[in-house]
Amino acid sequence: MRRIRRSLLRKSGRPHNNRNTQQRDTARVEDDSISNESTPMISVTSKMASCGIGQDEVEIQMEPKPTLTSIIKSSSDEKSNKDTDGDGGSQHEKTNGHKIASYLKRFKFYFPAKDQETIEIPGNEEDGAPPRIIEPPDLEKAWHFFENQCLPRRLANVKDPGEGREYMRASPGDTRPTKLYPVIGTPLLDMSDFGIGVGMYFKTIRFFGCVTFLAGLLSVPTMLYYQSPDYSPSDEFNIVNSLSAVCTTTKFQPCPTCSEESWSEGRILFGMDGDMKFILVNDCKLDNIFGVYSLVTMIFVIISVYVFVYLQRRYRIYLDEGEQTTSDYSIQIRNPPNTESAKDPDTWKAYFEDRFENLHVSVCTIAYKNDGLINLLLKKHRLKTKIKNLLPITVEFDEDNLEKMVNQCKQPSLMGKIFCCSKPAQKMYQTILKIENDVDNILSSNPNFDISTVFITFETEEMQRVVLDTLTVPKFRLMAVDDELKFEGRTLEFKEPD
DSSP states (O other): OOOEEEEEOOOOSOOOTTOOOOOOOOEEEOOOOOOTTOOOOOOOOOOOOOOSOOTTTTOOOOOSSOOHHHHHTOOTTOTTTOOBOTTOOBSSOOOHHHHHHHHHTTSTTTOGGGGOOOEEEOOBTTTTBOOEEEOOOOHHHHHHHIIIIISOEEEEEEEOOSTTOOEEEEOTTOSSOEEEOOSSSOOHHHHGGGOHHHHHHHHHHHHHHHHHHHHHHHTHHHHHHHHSTTTOOOSOOOTTTTTSSOOOOEEEEEOTTOOGGGSOTTSEEEOTTSOOEEEEEEOOOOOHHHHHHHHHHHHHHHHHHHHHHHHHHHHHHHHHHHSOOGGGTEEEESSOOOSTGGGOHHHHHHHHHHHSTTOOEEEEEEEESOHHHHHHHHHHHHHHHHHHHHSOTTSOOOGGGHHHHHHTSOOOOHHHHHHSOOOOHHHHHHHHHHHHHHHHHHHHHOSSOOEEEEEEEESSHHHHHHHHHHHOOOGGGGGGOOGGGSBTTBOOOEEOOO
């Protein structure tokens, strides 16, 4: 985690390649100082989309004394399991876990808040606190949020126009009919919706599954030879060893130079005179054709590995072009100079746009080496969340009056202390005060942090590739880089962000 200064630079009117974007305005966000009374927050605007479930539509008519098995095996078109639109697409397809929870929620051991009623808290005119209404937990709403916001879903009645693709992924909270991805039957190209690495992983498994199967077929003549009496004429038969190179035919042969220390007991014997030594050896015969089949199989596997490397590179490019990500438009500078000018996004914008024709920098992100400070602030935020969870449900958390909140917290139970390592709120409050003191010490001793890395985002993918092809040089040619391409006399190291 690092403190970041970001500059969104005004566009020149050229849209992103294959993307629908809106005009950006120039803005700069700088965190020049962090006080012990405030924590950097990220404001996120979230839009909850209604999935078209009305109050009447979610009423579940249960048969008398239903069983857990009957609920899990209920038909897919049952009204209690999903709501459908006019086209027959599933608007809210339940998972098996949801069906089990719908059955178990009637028991208090599973859902202790099932009998909890709505709590109305009157307002306080002296404190200016408005009246509040606290609704009881709703397990159905929680599962509905999990299934439609957290789990990846596909559009029910829309097919991806891409070649070799079947499903089109739905965005979280999409109001159109959606379904879960099938465990069996999802095309490999659709796996890239979960990330390029996921698609390549399953592609690799399928490729080497086919390679090992073909290699096994090439080894069939060798296995049949191992099973024949020509290899091991012994009468002993074992279904495991019969197709392998295990030799069960043995005999003793003279070995005058062998020493007793080099062989285990039972592998060496001595003659009647005590001087002659005999060693137990395998007496199986290998045909010349054995080496031919083994060599062919080995060559096939080696060639398959090289073919896999070649196909994997092409497949990665194919998936990367089908899935648009920020890294496709960005570059990372790993060794930026630690100067005041390098901390200004406008300096980096001018560096690239002056050296490349028709190139436009859209975003410049500068990361600083302040991991210790960010870790302290995150720890402080986690402790505040734990204190908030210890408050009674009728008490509204006030971050500005933390000491008062601590005095109203419930003490953790003995079981919580033993199994969950729960700490009292007062102890967490003392830790927060120590963290705030450490933050002040860090900011007072080193208010200006060094630059860690710089990310530059261009207008199109072509611009990113031109910059990488031009500025990326091998290490043995770093000293021969043209001065025009250096940044303040330094040869920069570029790469595509992970």
